[in-house]
Amino acid sequence: MSSTIPPEPPHDGGVGPETPTAPPPPEPTPVTALPWETPGYPALEALYETAKLVLINPSEAFARMSPKGDLGRPLLYAVIFGWIGVIAGQIYNLAFRSMIFNFIPGMPHGRELALGLVGNVAIMIFAPVLVLIGVFIAAAIYHLFLMMVGGNNEGFVATVRVVAYAGTTQILQVVPFCGGLIALVWNIVLEIIGLAKAHRTTQAKSAIAVLLPIVLCCACLAIVFAVSGAAIMAALGKAR
Amino acid sequence: MTLRSADREEIQIAWMWAVAVGAALILRPLWLSLAGGLPACPFRTLTGIPCPTCGTTHAAIALLHLRIGAALQLNPLAAAAGIAFVVGGGLAPLWALFVRRLPALPRPLPLPARLAMAAALAANWLWVILANR
Numbered sequence: 001m002s003s004t005i006p007p008e009p010p011h012d013g014g015v016g017p018e019t020p021t022a023p024p025p026p027e028p029t030p031v032t033a034l035p036w037e038t039p040g041y042p043a044l045e046a047l048y049e050t051a052k053l054v055l056i057n058p059s060e061a062f063a064r065m066s067p068k069g070d071l072g073r074p075l076l077y078a079v080i081f082g083w084i085g086v087i088a089g090q091i092y093n094l095a096f097r098s099m100i101f102n103f104i105p106g107m108p109h110g111r112e113l114a115l116g117l118v119g120n121v122a123i124m125i126f127a128p129v130l131v132l133i134g135v136f137i138a139a140a141i142y143h144l145f146l147m148m149v150g151g152n153n154e155g156f157v158a159t160v161r162v163v164a165y166a167g168t169t170q171i172l173q174v175v176p177f178c179g180g181l182i183a184l185v186w187n188i189v190l191e192i193i194g195l196a197k198a199h200r201t202t203q204a205k206s207a208i209a210v211l212l213p214i215v216l217c218c219a220c221l222a223i224v225f226a227v228s229g230a231a232i233m234a235a236l237g238k239a240r
Numbered sequence: 241m242t243l244r245s246a247d248r249e250e251i252q253i254a255w256m257w258a259v260a261v262g263a264a265l266i267l268r269p270l271w272l273s274l275a276g277g278l279p280a281c282p283f284r285t286l287t288g289i290p291c292p293t294c295g296t297t298h299a300a301i302a303l304l305h306l307r308i309g310a311a312l313q314l315n316p317l318a319a320a321a322g323i324a325f326v327v328g329g330g331l332a333p334l335w336a337l338f339v340r341r342l343p344a345l346p347r348p349l350p351l352p353a354r355l356a357m358a359a360a361l362a363a364n365w366l367w368v369i370l371a372n373r
Contacts, residue, residue, distance in 0.1 A: 071252045122270050129263040136260045137325075148357045150348035157249040216292040216361070 034064050034165075037073050047080065054168045058190050062197035065165060067158035074164035075132065082131030085170025085183065090120045092176055131167070139163040141213050146195060151205035154198055162194035188214075243341040251340060254332040261329025268304055275301050290372055292365040293318065313371060317364035 035041050036050040053061040094117065123130065143159040146152045152159075169190060172183035188210055195206035246254075264271075275297055283291040295314035302311035303322045311319035348354075 068247070068249060071249055071256070075256070119270070119273055126263075126267060126270065129267070132256065133260045133264055136256055144357070147349050148354050150351075150354060152349070153347050155247075155250065155347075156253060157247070160253065216365075 032064055033066065034061065036077055037066070037069070047077070050077070050165075051081070051168045051171065054165055054190065055186070058193045059197065061165065062162065062190075062194040065161060065194070065198065067154040067161065067198045069157075069161070071157065071160060071164075074161045075135065078135050078164035078167040079128045079131050081167050081170045082134070083127045085173035086127040086130070087124050088174040089180060090124050092173075094120050135160065135163050135167065142191065142195065142209050145212055146199065146201075146206065146209040149205045149208050151195070151199055151201035151209060153200045158198040159195065162191060162198050166190035166194055242344045244344040246340045246342050250342065251336045254336040257329045258332040258336075261326055261332075265326070272301065272304060290368045292361065292368065294368050295372060315364070315368055317360065 032038070034050050034053070035046040038046065041049075050061070053064075139156065139160040139162075142163065143152060143156050146159065166187055169183040169187040172186065173179045175182065191210045192203055192207045195201070195209060196203045199206070281291055281294050283289070284294055293315070296318040299311040299314040299319045300322055302308075302314065303319065303326075308319070308323070311322065
């Protein structure tokens, strides 16, 4: 005697049992812009919050930074921090150079010192222009090297924005003696992270784009950065 | 090569370029006064071999004195970049006002183009070593 198993009745007019469907992908969470670029944000608070975010949590900062958009705000930001850094750096330069000239016999005095003083003051006065020139040239060099390693997935505007916001580190020049070196090293870290985020590329490519010009500029400077390399790698590792 | 319309931000870059060049030329006395205080290349001092960017400062000073031949002799790539910076900045306002179109370059660049850039850097270094021994 044969027994037949009756077929399962169809569900809702279908031809067979329902197959489980995958849940829909989650809605992408909207990215909040940087405070400095959020309309209506109080200016000083926006400056402070953006600087804090860039210095302490650069991955989030550059993820929130749009690779496109108006350049006025980022450049103003770079000029503010760059000017503060330049003034601090030049004041320390003047103060400690005078000390050295007074303590070491045979060092140039008089006219040479006066020319140096004029140069220092001129740099402090023209700092905003120098910062703009510096941002433009640095971004051009980094973008060229990024193109060379195949990491440029966005335009030159993205690179300019990264360099402008990475200039937050210039505020560290207010720290005497070592502030300039800390600013330099942390600036490199920020640019590596920022270019990787903005151009949606790997940190390896952005690191080559940032470090190769330094190596080419002078191999001895590269030795300095090799010594600082442990600090750079540690910072990049934490920022992933 | 196809052309595309420039974004508003790219037009801002053009004006920024023009301002940078104008400021750089106005500050010519400052650059000339600071150039004398720059240290010699430590890599060259230690090894006797010029580093890839050796001669850039002297090339820049030569350009500021409009000695273009001397600048190209010292570091061709740096001199060419300096000339392109000035000429490009001078033309940028005209581009921003009347042209506003850019070549549609692929992103990222194709491998042959990238290799050509690396080869240009290497060739420039070789020139700097051979011409400035």
